[in-house]
Amino acid sequence: MPRIVVIGGVAAGMSAASQAKRRSPESEVVVLERGPFVSYGACGMPYNLEDPSRPIEDLVVLTPERARTERGIDVRTRHEVESIETGVRRLIVRDLATEARYTLSYDALVIATGASAAKPAIPGLDRSGVFLLRELTDGSALKQHLAETPAGQAVIVGAGYIGMEMAEVLRTRGFDVTVLEKLDQVVPGFEPAIAEAVLAELGRHGVRVLTSVSVGAIERAGGAPALQVRTDRGAFPADVVLVSTGVRPNVALARAAGIPLGATGAIAVDAGMRTEVPGVFAAGDCAEAYHLVLGRPAYVPLGTTANKQGKVAGANAAGGDERFGGIVGTAAFKVFGVEVGRTGLGLAEARRAGWGAIAAASQHSSRGHAYPGARKIATVLVAERGTGRLLGAQMVGEAVAKRVDVFATALHGRMTVDEVESLDLSYAPPFAPVYDPILIAATVARKEVARPDTGGNDQALAAVGGAQRA
Amino acid sequence: MPRIVVIGGVAAGMSAASQAKRRSPESEVVVLERGPFVSYGACGMPYNLEDPSRPIEDLVVLTPERARTERGIDVRTRHEVESIETGVRRLIVRDLATEARYTLSYDALVIATGASAAKPAIPGLDRSGVFLLRELTDGSALKQHLAETPAGQAVIVGAGYIGMEMAEVLRTRGFDVTVLEKLDQVVPGFEPAIAEAVLAELGRHGVRVLTSVSVGAIERAGGAPALQVRTDRGAFPADVVLVSTGVRPNVALARAAGIPLGATGAIAVDAGMRTEVPGVFAAGDCAEAYHLVLGRPAYVPLGTTANKQGKVAGANAAGGDERFGGIVGTAAFKVFGVEVGRTGLGLAEARRAGWGAIAAASQHSSRGHAYPGARKIATVLVAERGTGRLLGAQMVGEAVAKRVDVFATALHGRMTVDEVESLDLSYAPPFAPVYDPILIAATVARKEVARPDTGGNDQALAAVGGAQRA
Numbered sequence: 001m002p003r004i005v006v007i008g009g010v011a012a013g014m015s016a017a018s019q020a021k022r023r024s025p026e027s028e029v030v031v032l033e034r035g036p037f038v039s040y041g042a043c044g045m046p047y048n049l050e051d052p053s054r055p056i057e058d059l060v061v062l063t064p065e066r067a068r069t070e071r072g073i074d075v076r077t078r079h080e081v082e083s084i085e086t087g088v089r090r091l092i093v094r095d096l097a098t099e100a101r102y103t104l105s106y107d108a109l110v111i112a113t114g115a116s117a118a119k120p121a122i123p124g125l126d127r128s129g130v131f132l133l134r135e136l137t138d139g140s141a142l143k144q145h146l147a148e149t150p151a152g153q154a155v156i157v158g159a160g161y162i163g164m165e166m167a168e169v170l171r172t173r174g175f176d177v178t179v180l181e182k183l184d185q186v187v188p189g190f191e192p193a194i195a196e197a198v199l200a201e202l203g204r205h206g207v208r209v210l211t212s213v214s215v216g217a218i219e220r221a222g223g224a225p226a227l228q229v230r231t232d233r234g235a236f237p238a239d240v241v242l243v244s245t246g247v248r249p250n251v252a253l254a255r256a257a258g259i260p261l262g263a264t265g266a267i268a269v270d271a272g273m274r275t276e277v278p279g280v281f282a283a284g285d286c287a288e289a290y291h292l293v294l295g296r297p298a299y300v301p302l303g304t305t306a307n308k309q310g311k312v313a314g315a316n317a318a319g320g321d322e323r324f325g326g327i328v329g330t331a332a333f334k335v336f337g338v339e340v341g342r343t344g345l346g347l348a349e350a351r352r353a354g355w356g357a358i359a360a361a362s363q364h365s366s367r368g369h370a371y372p373g374a375r376k377i378a379t380v381l382v383a384e385r386g387t388g389r390l391l392g393a394q395m396v397g398e399a400v401a402k403r404v405d406v407f408a409t410a411l412h413g414r415m416t417v418d419e420v421e422s423l424d425l426s427y428a429p430p431f432a433p434v435y436d437p438i439l440i441a442a443t444v445a446r447k448e449v450a451r452p453d454t455g456g457n458d459q460a461l462a463a464v465g466g467a468q469r470a
Numbered sequence: 471m472p473r474i475v476v477i478g479g480v481a482a483g484m485s486a487a488s489q490a491k492r493r494s495p496e497s498e499v500v501v502l503e504r505g506p507f508v509s510y511g512a513c514g515m516p517y518n519l520e521d522p523s524r525p526i527e528d529l530v531v532l533t534p535e536r537a538r539t540e541r542g543i544d545v546r547t548r549h550e551v552e553s554i555e556t557g558v559r560r561l562i563v564r565d566l567a568t569e570a571r572y573t574l575s576y577d578a579l580v581i582a583t584g585a586s587a588a589k590p591a592i593p594g595l596d597r598s599g600v601f602l603l604r605e606l607t608d609g610s611a612l613k614q615h616l617a618e619t620p621a622g623q624a625v626i627v628g629a630g631y632i633g634m635e636m637a638e639v640l641r642t643r644g645f646d647v648t649v650l651e652k653l654d655q656v657v658p659g660f661e662p663a664i665a666e667a668v669l670a671e672l673g674r675h676g677v678r679v680l681t682s683v684s685v686g687a688i689e690r691a692g693g694a695p696a697l698q699v700r701t702d703r704g705a706f707p708a709d710v711v712l713v714s715t716g717v718r719p720n721v722a723l724a725r726a727a728g729i730p731l732g733a734t735g736a737i738a739v740d741a742g743m744r745t746e747v748p749g750v751f752a753a754g755d756c757a758e759a760y761h762l763v764l765g766r767p768a769y770v771p772l773g774t775t776a777n778k779q780g781k782v783a784g785a786n787a788a789g790g791d792e793r794f795g796g797i798v799g800t801a802a803f804k805v806f807g808v809e810v811g812r813t814g815l816g817l818a819e820a821r822r823a824g825w826g827a828i829a830a831a832s833q834h835s836s837r838g839h840a841y842p843g844a845r846k847i848a849t850v851l852v853a854e855r856g857t858g859r860l861l862g863a864q865m866v867g868e869a870v871a872k873r874v875d876v877f878a879t880a881l882h883g884r885m886t887v888d889e890v891e892s893l894d895l896s897y898a899p900p901f902a903p904v905y906d907p908i909l910i911a912a913t914v915a916r917k918e919v920a921r922p923d924t925g926g927n928d929q930a931l932a933a934v935g936g937a938q939r940a
Contacts, residue, residue: 325892332896413883422795426802
């Protein structure tokens, strides 16, 4: 009986195991997960934390027991793989409960070790009351701390997606929230115009934000609040500190086994999720993904990609020949009353990749003329000067996540902004004005790509908070 | 000074006039509108009627005065064109206020006469308390009637978009609402599975619906309610009757002038909105539009198309060379708590057009696992058996209007369901599950198109109300 082993049982890992077993029911499928939980929706943690009455275990989709009985998968939680011997197709595994070591041979191996929260070089990260938020155990610890701590001061280090989502969560739970960001804007990687709108939304909800701030240390305060975050712009008292400064792929095990990494530092894979070592696949947040706009592998660790890659890796580990279709860099999150989304490349990213790129900013209403409750949607499109090829899109406002998907689809189809402007999109006053913000954005971008290169509409970009440009 | 004349001043007409004047400021631009209003959002009428406190004039985007002073357009309301003499490029116009007739010559003419509500052969359509809903004057009359009539019994004849929207409006205003539909389902033209979900939503909100019912007459009842609608399944008392059974293009003027109509009965135009008569353009609900999936002109009168076509007609009437990019048949509306949308072809429509088409039904959640408030989204995809080319998509549920736009974009890009399945779409628990309903629908359709022709998954289509098929 062939044995397929999967290292890691969260998103990509459980997808791989389930797919392998479905594809090859006669195979033995083993999942080795270092932590106590498998198969949970990590992206749902902020929303779970917002509601004190819900147990964090609500996020678990499938327990190890159900994986065993319903899917026939041998899930071993708290089993850590210490090394991979690719030549003899064998793993050294440690059972963390008993400290017993054992070897496990495999016919095919899927590495789905995920990513870890980046730990910035800040003294005091290990103090009580300081949290990362990556694994379900992190969420569980934070949830317990929140249950035991009266709402007071919260400091969030890092203004990425998670930092934004958690600003809302902690504000909703009654905390005064301060966000500290090292770079000069919130949501780094988004265009300044989009970041500006996010900042305004944070402001409307009473979140204090400091950008270009350097955190020196997290210290014990000796009173209440129990902590303070020392920075180059003063110290911020904190009952709870959340550090959320990005993630790093967990590749130590693969690297030690001689499995090649790509230029991004994540594990290199082909479209079939094969590493360069025979019989070894990788998927999810530890692996690269082919970026269809860049035309090369990229590292964009996100849940959807992890699940899709896991499915492909599992199918192919079981003898299939599936292909992962690649990414265009689509991502979205919500902060208070606005959705924020992006797909493709930002302006700087496009220029670094060699395109003569422009960015065009626009604003338009989310709903029809005279329909109540309409709000502004701000859009920035990135396109190639001259040809008008769409390279990226970012939006903030009401109902933008699925609008961004229209741009993502256009990127898959290698459309120009002219082609986007011609799209026959849905219109009814509750969802869209006669000209959807997507079409308005394309019109503005079409004019911009036709303009001779005189520095782009950087002025308009800076002023997107102002008048409507349609 | 060249003179550009536009007949009709609602959507396409005002777009044409504005564009013509912008493109050619030296031209005289005249708009001749039979009714008292120009430039209003007819699609917003239901939502305006829902709120007794808002005047119907809120829907007017631009008054004739502002069109004159701000845009330099000579707008003449209550001026009716009696005939077009294409040989000498001259119109016979009647001023309805003074009954005076005059001739007006043109260099270029844009016909934007719109469409009228279909009047079914039912005796009593002209009784007091019976309304059509097409022009702003219709909305105004209905609004006044509602203001004077205590909420009682309302009967809606016709279960298309407008009928559905008005069912919600009248219910919200406190009426008992009965919808009578001649065909065997609500929202004719939508797949049965979608219609089923719409029917369920109507039921949840206490709207009574009778399908396959034949209306005999609208009669005076001699008491309160003042009317009754007699059908082959009994008589329905009514304080207000709304008749909403589709629209017909207003082509009498064009036909009399020898301007050729297309096979659909609307005015035939090329991509530049030129009719076959030199110097005469047509745009909006009186004209055909090229359907990119069908590969031939179609008649799908909708506001967005009217505005876009108007812009192209106006630009070209002013000497430009713009092209209208065509339609894929995208439309959406809201009824109570659900959005309903479609793009491309339905199954029967695709088969009539010669495709070996299948339909694949699926259901999936609108939001992430364990995120509160998730609802079901039902999707039906139509695709070509074998090749998997996407031909159409219909959805009902939460946040589907802009999801339908993803399918519309895929239709513009001539994508297959495999390609749709590979799209990198946004994911975050508030907006989508890990696999968006779009991707689930594509997976189900991919399997279906690969199946040998044994009658399709008609069984699954019938049972879409049941279990999840993902």
